[in-house]
Amino acid sequence: MDDPIYTDYPPSLSPAQQEYLVTATKDWAILNGLTVRPNPATLPEGADPNRVLATNAPVTLFPSPFPRVCFEEAQALQTVYNELYAAITCNEEWLGKIIEDLIDVDDFVANLWKTHLAVQKEGYVQNLSLGLYRSDYMAHVTPNHAPTLKQVEFNTISSSFGGLSALVRSLHAELLTSPPGSPISYPPHPLLQSGVPPENTAVETLSGGLAAAHKAYGPSKSTPGLPLCVLFVVQEGERNVFDQYALSKRLTQFHKIPVFRLASNRILDQTTIPSSNPSRPLIYHPPHSPASAFEVTTVYLRAYYSPDEYKSGRDWEARIHMERSAAIKCPTVLNQLAGCKKIQQVLAEPTGPDHLSSFLSNIDPGVIARLRETFAPQYDLSAGGQGWELALNPETALKHVLKPQREGGGNNIYKSEIPGFLRSLPESDWKGWVLMELINPAANAENVALRNDGEVLRGNVISELGVYGTILWDNTGKVFHNEQGGWLLRTKGKEVNEGGVAAGFSSLDSVLLY
Ligand code: ADP
Ligand code: MG
Ligand code: MG
Numbered sequence: 001m002d003d004p005i006y007t008d009y010p011p012s013l014s015p016a017q018q019e020y021l022v023t024a025t026k027d028w029a030i031l032n033g034l035t036v037r038p039n040p041a042t043l044p045e046g047a048d049p050n051r052v053l054a055t056n057a058p059v060t061l062f063p064s065p066f067p068r069v070c071f072e073e074a075q076a077l078q079t080v081y082n083e084l085y086a087a088i089t090c091n092e093e094w095l096g097k098i099i100e101d102l103i104d105v106d107d108f109v110a111n112l113w114k115t116h117l118a119v120q121k122e123g124y125v126q127n128l129s130l131g132l133y134r135s136d137y138m139a140h141v142t143p144n145h146a147p148t149l150k151q152v153e154f155n156t157i158s159s160s161f162g163g164l165s166a167l168v169r170s171l172h173a174e175l176l177t178s179p180p181g182s183p184i185s186y187p188p189h190p191l192l193q194s195g196v197p198p199e200n201t202a203v204e205t206l207s208g209g210l211a212a213a214h215k216a217y218g219p220s221k222s223t224p225g226l227p228l229c230v231l232f233v234v235q236e237g238e239r240n241v242f243d244q245y246a247l248s249k250r251l252t253q254f255h256k257i258p259v260f261r262l263a264s265n266r267i268l269d270q271t272t273i274p275s276s277n278p279s280r281p282l283i284y285h286p287p288h289s290p291a292s293a294f295e296v297t298t299v300y301l302r303a304y305y306s307p308d309e310y311k312s313g314r315d316w317e318a319r320i321h322m323e324r325s326a327a328i329k330c331p332t333v334l335n336q337l338a339g340c341k342k343i344q345q346v347l348a349e350p351t352g353p354d355h356l357s358s359f360l361s362n363i364d365p366g367v368i369a370r371l372r373e374t375f376a377p378q379y380d381l382s383a384g385g386q387g388w389e390l391a392l393n394p395e396t397a398l399k400h401v402l403k404p405q406r407e408g409g410g411n412n413i414y415k416s417e418i419p420g421f422l423r424s425l426p427e428s429d430w431k432g433w434v435l436m437e438l439i440n441p442a443a444n445a446e447n448v449a450l451r452n453d454g455e456v457l458r459g460n461v462i463s464e465l466g467v468y469g470t471i472l473w474d475n476t477g478k479v480f481h482n483e484q485g486g487w488l489l490r491t492k493g494k495e496v497n498e499g500g501v502a503a504g505f506s507s508l509d510s511v512l513l514y
Contacts, residue, residue, distance in 0.1 A: 060509040065511075071487070071511060156335050268318050
């Protein structure tokens with residue numbers, strides 16, 4: 001697309017200006033916690049034995065232009081998307097039918113489903129569920145048309161970067177509003193004169209959801225009663241810790257709720273469910289204070305979304321242990337499964353039952369139609385049909401991406417690699433994947449990225465917008481809290497297929513609306 005808005009954007013930098021801007025950005029990042037732990041594999045042997053180092057998160061030096069209509073539409077639809085995924089999670093029969101078709105080809109999905117069945121058999125003791133979601137989009141461009149909003153995917157587990165993206169917004173806003181001529185201000189450009197990125201309330205929204213769940217849990221179910229807390233379950237060796245601290249800090253400082261962090265491999269050592277208590281409260285025993293104990297109102301998973309995190313049966317035992325407890329899960333196993341790519345493909349089917357209208361019976365049909373407009377074409381690969389044709393033909397494959405039921409980036413197969421990849425699998429396994437048409441984002445914008453090893457890259461980029469939402473509901477479908485707020489822009493080189501900041505493909509960015 002030749003959008004005049006991109007002409008000469010961003011302004012060119014002399015080597016001295018670029019060095020100044022890079023230095024200012026690195027220092028701002030450390031000063032304000034726009035940081036990640038370094039990858040130990042990239043450090044010299046024996047460096048940082050005590051894990052004290054932090055480095056800037058990968059960020060762009062300039063905000064990226066993004067169409068205002070698309071940004072506003074994504075925000076307008078978020079609470080409806082929240083409701084949709086809550087409603088799907090409540091409909092165990094509908095969800096189960098789709099999931100059961102995956103279990104013979106996908107061990108991870110099978111084990112999650114088994115976890116649900118085991119807890120269902122015993123009986124769930126918690127009716128409430130919490131979702132902290134991020135719906136991801138690109139602004140899709142076709143010749144002679146205004147850009148439209150298309151969804152890349154919907155995340156129901158460990159939706160990350162709310163904390164850091166709010167900081168990138170502040171970084172860019174600060175650079176934009178520095179007094180003209182001051183050393184860290186941007187060189188002049190019409191787009192940079194047009195205002196600052198919109199406010200980003202991701203931290204308030206996401207921690208607001210956790211606080212709503214904490215409150216809705218009610219009083220302690222233990223005898224005698226125990227103090228209540230929220231538990232962040234995190235990956236051992238997590239590098240994106242500062243993003244998580246942005247949420248826990250807000251919970252402790254603003255909502256006055258105690259928060260503990262627990263690595264997933266310590267769950268069975270540090271939490272218990274008293275066998276004598278039919279309410280099954282989840283009790284957390286802080287290692288620094290063995291005499292004290294807290295009752296967990298809400299388990300927030302920033303772990304357990306990927307099969308490689310389940311190293312042994314002990315991890316599945318830990319997952320069942322949390323699931324069967326009285327703590328409100330963010331997310332439940334069922335809500336995690338509702339986020340499968342397969343579900344997104346079924347929702348997008350253009351013919352057959354109108355799932356959206358059934359799940360969103362209280363929503364205006366015009367709004368449902370707008371939500372449907374955000375779907376890109378997606379195809380089932382279970383048995384022949386259009387999906388097979390498009391995927392196996394080398395010409396049509398070029399316009400598609402092949403996705404498995406995985407999260408966290410780095411799992412998809414793109415374009416020319418699709419036919420050969422599929423042929424390397426038995427046909428019976430193809431149904432574990434969905435084929436999705438590639439969204440075509442505007443690609444002639446440039447930006448400059450500062451990677452977390454200090455490397456500076458300049459080139460044509462494409463951007464992916466994420467919008468955050470949170471919803472608290474019970475298993476009858478009653479909604480107690482439903483909010484949207486905050487956003488993420490991730491930007492990558494236009495030749496890069498994958499996305500994902502943690503996976504090393506993209507940089508954090510912010511939006512300049514036009
Ligand atoms: P994950 O859950 O692993 O993040 P995604 O569906 O988000 O999986 O795919 C990873 C990345 O692949 C996205 O961030 C995006 O860059 C790219 N991608 C996925 N689907 C599409 C699509 N339909 N069009 C263009 N790019 C896509
Ligand atoms: Mg995802
Ligand atoms: Mg993604």
